[in-house]
Amino acid sequence: MLQLRVARPRRIALIGLAGALAISMSACAESQRDSGGGSEGGTLVFGATGAPSNFDPFYASDGETFRVTRQMFENLVGLKPGTAELEPELAKEWKSSEDGKTWTFTLQEGVKFHDGTPFNADAVCKNFERMYNQTGAGATAALSYYWIENFGGFSDGKQPSLYKSCTAENDSTVVLELTRFHAGFPxxxxxxxxxxxxxxxxxxxxxxxxxxxxxxxxxxEYARQxxxxxxxxKFSSYDEGNGTVELVRNDDYWGEKAKLSKLIFRVIPDETARKxxxxxxxxxxxxxxxxxxxxxxxxxxxxLQIRDPFNILYLGITQKNNPALRDLRVRQALAYAIDRENxxxxxxxEKAEVAKQMYPPTVDGYADDVTQYPHDPDKAKQLxxxxxxxxxxxELWWPTQVTRPYMPNPQAIFGAIKEDLEEAGITVKPISKPWAGxxxxxxxxxxxxxxLxxxxxxYNSPDNFIGTFFGTTENQFWxxxxxxxxxxxxxxxAAAATVDPAQREAKYQEINRKLMSEYxxxxxxxHSPPAIVVSPDVQGLVPSPLTKEEFAPVTVSASE
Incomplete structure (x- = not known):
């Protein structure tokens, strides 16, 4: 749903303090295929664009890993399928203190993990303490990416953390303490x-x-098997050599059980081969x-169903290892050199749009008056x-063996940008590597x-875009x-911690202006509208505007 990653992001309204005060939300709520028989059973085989990095979602940040883990893991809060609306998941309701720092979650009862152990408040706290207490490689931005981008530091205290503590009041009640108000929580x-x-x-x-x-x-061993x-x-197997992940139905699932008996993801990096x-x-x-x-x-x-675009494709610039790129005039020259309209x-x-700043115009804090860089090779040469x-x-890097929602054809995009840069007199050294390799x-x-x-x-928050890209010194590789x-x-x-919505909006707008002019x-x-395609035999798949599809409701009907 990142993408850094830098890869993955959705459409939820910012939760301001007014919406956080004592609010409680309640639940309303090789072919390897065999025939689905209509309503239940059978196997669905889905073509994946790349291999998962591992199966521990905490150590992941890419869409192909999440596509698999999303079917096995659930969160305290979820998003209503096909929307960006927040809804209960493992927590059936929650409420906050007046200052937005203390959150009490009431959990679903009778839920068990796949190994038969109970899901309860103690398990929630052990998850948060595990995340908070990462050390060594686990505490790096490459692995704990989403924790660092959303919560900040770890228990070593080297960087401040949004997370303060977790308390299990009883089996079905857990209290999360934050160090400060945050507009994007929960x-x-x-x-x-x-x-x-x-x-x-x-x-x-x-x-x-x-x-x-x-x-x-x-x-x-946990993350691999x-x-x-x-x-x-539930996880069944991963044949890494053949690029095949097999999941099976959890017959002890606490909610409505999956209709498929098996769900298989087959890695087919080439888009033509997938077709x-x-x-x-x-x-x-x-x-x-x-x-x-x-x-x-x-x-x-x-x-074929086309999702609304809620993404950004950008040309990242690492200033660390090329001194010329530290000069704003050089970065501006790159911007003028690229013909984004073309x-x-x-x-x-079709329906893709030129991006004028680092997130879509539907996200709060979008500024209409940012500095623009129309295609102008002569201006680029002058700068x-x-x-x-x-x-x-x-060096211009582009990924192989992958297709992303915002990057449907990496090689073609690379080719167009390379041609533009060369027109402006810039010598380009191409470097390509497999996305997960x-x-x-x-x-x-x-x-x-x-x-690229x-x-x-x-979710719909500036903090989920530019906050993710630039919000922590740990991840400011560029x-x-x-x-x-x-x-x-x-x-x-400071913007994320601003309680007043109007003041917060103004702060993000000013950040966007500086991002496009001074930084x-x-x-x-x-911004690109990604599509998803399935056989006419497949029923019940609900496309997500966040590319966050769930396969539990899907059936595969018998072919005539």
Whole structure:
């Protein structure tokens, strides 16, 4: 739903203090396929664009991992399918203190983890204490990305944390204490990384046993073979060689049980190969079909649904390892060099829009008067000359073996940007790496100079976009070496902690103005509407504007 990540993001209204005061929300609420028989049973095979990084959602930040873990894990709060509306999940209701720092959650009863152990208030606190007490590799932005972006620091006290404590008042009542008011709480708890996991399984299979190995990580037995949540599907197996993840129905699920008996994710990195697999009946659906195939897929009888765009594609700029990129004039030259209008028209799908700042216009704090950078190669050359870098050489990184909601064709996007930069006299050194095979990891450790990345919103908050990108010094890999990185981080923290909605809005607007005029740490490119396509035999799939689909309600009917 990140994307950094830098990858994944959604559409919930900011929760101001007025909405937080003593509010309580209650529950209203190879073909490997076999026939679904109509209403229940059968197997759905879904074509994934990339391999999951691991199966412990806390150590993940990419959409392909979350696509799988989302079916196995549940959160205290959730989002109503097909919307960005907050709804109860493992907590059936909650309320806050007047100052918005103390939150009391009343939990669903009779819920068990897949290993048979009870989900209760003690389990919730053990999850939060596990997250808060990360050390070593686990406490890095590359692994604890969502914790750092949303809660800040850990128990070592090196960085301030939003989290203060968790208390189990009784089996069904848990109290979370925050160190300060935060506009995005508790909505931020709906993010996949904060899914509740079995404390017993995490202990038995040493969930925290993760180690850095070069530019990557070696995960625990828990994260590789024993992920244990409360959700409608359970982990069965992962054939890494064949790129196949198999989940099975959780027959002891506490809510409405999944209709499928099996759910299989088959990794098919090439989009054309995914389309061919769907046409051949080897898979039942896949995400992010190429926009050039939309008409043909619909004419062939497949069910193609286009989500509303709630994302951003940007050209990231790491200032750490190329001194020229620390000069604002050079970054402005890059912005003027890129023909974003042509990029949107020639490469991106229908209804894509040129991005003018680092999040969509539907998000609070959007400023209509930010500095604009229309395509102007001559202006770019002039700025480079003024900066003394008229012979600029840059590395331009792009990912392979992946398609993202905001980046439907990475190679074509890379090609268009490379051509634009070269037109402005910039020498481009192309570097490509597999998305889950070094690209993300090396971007995060500041190896990439210019890089293609993006984000799909988790909820409707500036903090979930620019706060995620720039809000912590731990994750400012692209602002290190800049004189204003700490200033930006503090401004974002101050905005998120502002109780008055109008004042908060004004602060975010001012941050957006500075991002596009004084800072320019990245160049916003586009907002793109991603599609999802399934066989006509598939019923019950509800597309999510947050690319957060759940497969429990899905059936696969028998073909005629």
């Amino acid at each position: 909505t931020l708890l709906s993010q996949d990384s904060f899914g509740m996991q079995s404390p017993a399984a995490m202990d038995e299979y040493k969930a925290n046993d993760v180690k850095a190995q070069g530019d990557s990580f070696v995960f625990s 024993h992920p244990t949540g409360t959700g409608p599907f 061919q697999a769907l046409e051949a009946g080897d898979i039942d659906g896949y995400d992010f079909p190429s926009p050039s195939d939309w008409d043909a897929l619909e004419k062939a009888g497949f069910n 990029l949107v028209k020639s490469v991106m799908p 480079l000359k003024q900066a003394g870098h008229e012979n600029l050489t840059v 070094g690209y993300i990891d090396q971007v995060e450790v500041a190896k990439a100079q210019l890089f 990345l993006g984000w799909t919103g988790d 602002t290190k070496g800049s004189p204003w990185g700490e200033e930006l981080s503090k401004a974002l923290d 320019l740490p990245a160049i916003p490119l586009s």
